Amino acid sequence: MSFPTSTKAALLQEPFAKHTISHRSLSALKPGEIGIKITATAVNPVDWKIRDHNTFLPSYPAVLGSDAAGTITAVGPNVSGFKEGDRVFFQGIIGTYDSSTFQQYCKMPAELVSKTPDNITDQQAAGIGLATMAVVTAFYHSTGHGLIPPWEREGEKAGQGKAIVILGGASSVGQYAIQLARLSGFQRIITNASLTNHEFLHSLGAHVVLDRSQSDAASFTSALGGVPLMFVFDAISAKSTQVLGVQIIQESKSEGSELVTVYVVRPEAIDADAIALGQSKEPKVDIKQILGIGSAPDLRYLSEPMAKALTEWTASGLFVPNRPLVVPGGLGAVEEALALNKQGVSGQKVVFCPWE
Structure with a gap:
């Protein structure tokens, strides 16, 4: 397994646009980063609000999404405690498109990633990080x-x-x-x-x-x-x-x-x-x-130990994930998933799976 140089993604080509499915390039892993195949990504109100208000997006084409789960495909230099094949979940990074989640692959700082225990699915795990x-x-x-x-x-x-x-x-x-x-x-x-x-x-x-x-x-x-x-x-x-x-x-x-x-x-x-x-x-x-952006420098003293704690809490049942509402259709389901979240769901987390 390795980290690809490009990935299939749901892209906003311009402000306020609907998503189109295309390929985008990915940069190589830096020290401390891991490459992840995204198997499930959750939708949050911040996603459609970012598009509606055209904020937090530094350039176009843009990638939304900042909540996901998947499998490690590559480990960069200076990373310990993770290996290829590990199941993980994490809060992506808004505005950093290689670390956004409406795509099939992304990369993340390893210290911000939690391991997914065997007692929960990737669809459940995908909705934990951001909220x-x-x-x-x-x-x-x-x-x-x-x-x-x-x-x-x-x-x-x-x-x-x-x-x-x-x-x-x-x-x-x-x-x-x-x-x-x-x-x-x-x-x-x-x-x-x-x-x-x-x-x-x-x-x-x-x-x-x-x-x-x-x-x-x-x-x-x-x-x-x-x-x-x-x-x-x-x-x-x-x-x-x-x-x-x-x-x-x-x-x-x-x-x-x-x-x-x-x-x-x-x-x-x-x-x-x-x-x-x-x-x-x-x-x-x-x-x-x-504003809970775990990658922000002034929040890393909380987000890094939180990532480790979530691994233990979810494995022991102390911390229960949201109940997922899975929208079928892979990356092509992104507009339906955003509309469903905007409409409002009760007691559930809207999720889609980029590889379907």
Whole structure:
């Protein structure tokens, strides 16, 4: 096995265009890199938002996709712990087309790659990297809440005696947030979702799951059960969820709490009404927005140990991947997969397999 000099890929030939299937060249492996045959790639909202807003793409033709699983076909110099034939999963690198995932081959820094255990499929593994890194940034980085991560000493006690509210528990990000909150030792994990997803979210570690259609600030406050609220994590980052997050903190009178939300690609990423509401009365609520790109230099101290931890957690069953919704058709399914994700799916991760 070796790393090819070109690969079949789904390409954006120009801004806002539909994908076309063609070949593109690949550069040789550098020290510390591995070559990967991509067997499954997940679709995330960031993919269609990047195209809709023409951002994060330095040149055209462009390759989208930053969430995948596959098999190592080549190992570059100065790489240890990996060999040809290993199954792996990873968060790709937005804007670095040789490390993007809507194609049949890519290359990645080995330190950002997790090994896929035998107890999960590549379709399951493909949806772990990006969404988990978003939560890791929100929970453990200084731009988020800055907790000690659970792979470090005392990290499993970071949430001891405290509650966390996770808005959008059935989303991909929400599911991983529930599990990382459990691994961080939170006494009370409260989320909301449609009724069909309640049992599943309880199995991931949520203590209270409210009906999404009926959950208001008062309902969340009641669900705290007297346990102090540390912070609210908004896995959706819509106007309505940002406002609700602020309302929950103010309704529960949680001094020192804050709303942490994921970055969304749109002109007004943090809603102006949510900001104004947060400063309108006591307790004042700060809104922090995070961008979880694991390859960023200031996040490598989290993303590298996270990659190792995910290998162990998924193998032991401590960390459960999203349930995949596989769209057939190989690279030709990319537009259908993007449309399905944009339309919205409940409790599942849209995935397609580039080699079909």
